[in-house]
Amino acid sequence: MGKVAMALVIVGALNWLLVGLFEWDLVSALLGGDSHRESSMISRIVYSLVGISGLYCIKYLFINEEHART
Template identity: 75%
Template structure:
């Protein structure tokens, strides 16, 4: 269950990274909806930081669970 939750969090963070960098919502583009978002610079910076954190969390997705607990 933890790997599924982490995967979804990473996908969400990467989606926000795309919104922050390119004003493009991948999830909306794939599943329907308004995939072009215009945002303020401050919100785009927040989206980019969240996306970068998602990239950082990729290492936890592939980490052995016994190592993750220590």
């Protein structure tokens, strides 16, 4: 269950990265809705930082849980 939750968090973070860099919402584009978002520069920076954090967290999907506890 933890890996599924982490994968969803990463997908969400990558979506915010796309919003921050390109003002394009992948989830809305795939599921229907307005895929273009107009945002202020500060919010785009925050979205991009969240997305970069998601990229960083990808490595945690591949860590053995038993190894992480020791």
